[in-house]
Amino acid sequence: MKLRVLSLCAFACTACAFDIDDFFDRLDTALTISAFHDNLRARLSGTLDLEIYHFEQPAPGLIDSSIDTLFNPRLTLFLDAQVGSHIYFFSQSRLDRGFDPSDNGAQIRLDEYALRVTPWDDGRLTLQIGKFATVVGNWIPRHLSWENPFINAPLVYENLTSIRDKSAPFSLFDFVYGFYYYQKYAFNPVIWGPSYASGISVSGRLDRFDYAVEMKNASLSSRPESWNVTENGFEHPTFSGRLGFRPNEAWNLGFSASEGPYFRREAETTLPPGRDIGDYREFVLGQDAGFAWRHVQVWVEFYEARFEVPRVGNADTFAYYVEAKYKFTPQFFGAIRWNQQLFGDVSNPDSGSVRWSDDLARIDLAAGYRFTSHTQLKLQYSYQHETTGQGRDNHLVAAQLTTRF
Template identity: 50%
Template structure:
């Protein structure tokens, strides 16, 4: 069966009469669940099919890689969850799509996540996890998958590209300003030409490879990890065999849950943001370890009944020897309300500002365009297995004459 026809059949199955569809997906779930004779070992395959469409003006916003102004982005994700007794848990995610982020490239298969978790002490008091998995920094990763995310895109801190490259070190402020396209004379095509080289503060859920230790102590949660790539690093750098462990990134989050409704946390991360291949571009007398990214993130969330709210304040710093400290601060607040059992609405306000660098005339100049973005997204769940989302975003960057309007639609089938 061709992938497109299979996807169509899955969507059709999900949109048939609800009880029949629920039974169909329950039977799939049963067929994809396995357990040992004793029942102490079990595994389950599940997944999602996402059919996404984007409409935007150039240059493409966020992490979208496309020269066009319309983009169809299908994605088929398969998850494996396995449990052995109460202490061992393993999971994996395999995706078949056009790239980790929306793009118009060819479809391909990729293993995005795999991890083994061991609970050393019961009730989540102490555990370790090794593999390739989402960062412990912040709380957005908990809802980054298409079914959980009230929006189709990520908050600004997780997708807005800065002027930092990972394949080359900036040798001067002028280089940074050129990569930022701040002059205003750059055409969308010129801006698109180097988009694939630029980094956000945090690249999506940052599935880098490494190990984490975590635990819960009364109302406190703590998680710390060592990974092979920084938070800003691109998906290609997350794999175990890329750049390995010469300059690992250390991250941690301390969370406090004063009540079930509230969760606040403080995260920090530091590590080298340049790829090993950038070694030949470093300033004389410097090494990769001198090009560090440091992130401090405060998160807070609240949930009660049909209302949920999340907020994060992210401060990112890229150290650029001989140039300076490139600082950026990003914040967002996200609210979701379930209007009915099927309908939900979400609003997110994003803001990102950039600090100054000193140019060759000894003047302070911003190294990025300050911007804000408002996202609006209604969601309808037709059944426990079928969901449709719309998103409208308006983004305004300082220095650009017009606001950018972004439209997106997403249908998700979950099995």
């Protein structure tokens, strides 16, 4: 009897899932408009994410919350528009509790907008202007909730270091040991998430090679507020680029580089006399590789970064991760990611040589199930351990239900 009831429920769910898919397909058609004989077409789409995090304090990564269990809903709307075959526009706006998960109140933002011109059909050159994700690395194409096998970002994109962009450290001691004296949000990672800074990019493909270079108004480590052109102009631009090589469709290899000043304007008064923001830069070198075949996907990124820090000197760090995803069935997938970030030493005559942040290792495990082609549930567990210093641990458990339309 129970089996029959279960079978009936399973059948009802399947039928319901099919109806939901059909509904979203119709909605998609309704949200696509065209004019001028299909030469102007626009589509409104989006995702609704319901996330819940449970962690130990201090909250890991870019999560900014004083409570241990955080509910973080997010509505994302995309507009994609195409004018003829050479002009493309897109935007992303969000209603959530902050760009990164936080216990703040609701806010609405325009996170991305860009106009892209592709003069030739073969893709040899593309120009893009606006506020959009960086061209560096290979994580960007899967950073949104539907594509990302995990709920959070790799460690290098979210681990807050001792670098802070709103004020310069008063001393080496302040730089190395000051982390816990300030609010967490005062610090910066090597790359802040997808880095939706404003600027212009040129990209294209030449046979098996592809290239992309960009000039942005903020460095890779800069916080979301710095990405707006109204907040931060182009007096101190950041230049980044990536050279990619695809020996075949399965492999994708790339080398990235970026350099630019990382201090915000308000830090100017805290700099040593006679120095300005442009004197302190962030340099990043990156190597990435991706492999995909049938149901397996593997990604690797290595980053070497250097920050020029006032009153301290060069602060170097090396970070990498290896990530793999496998689809066990058409609807069920699993993913594993190993992340590590190592920090170099900084020194001065008074304090001697000291590591500027504690080395970290983190393993992320995730499982996901797609109920329909529009709904997905992901569960994640992360264990983070400081491999130097006090050896602190942190456990994160998270769930994310995504509805895509």
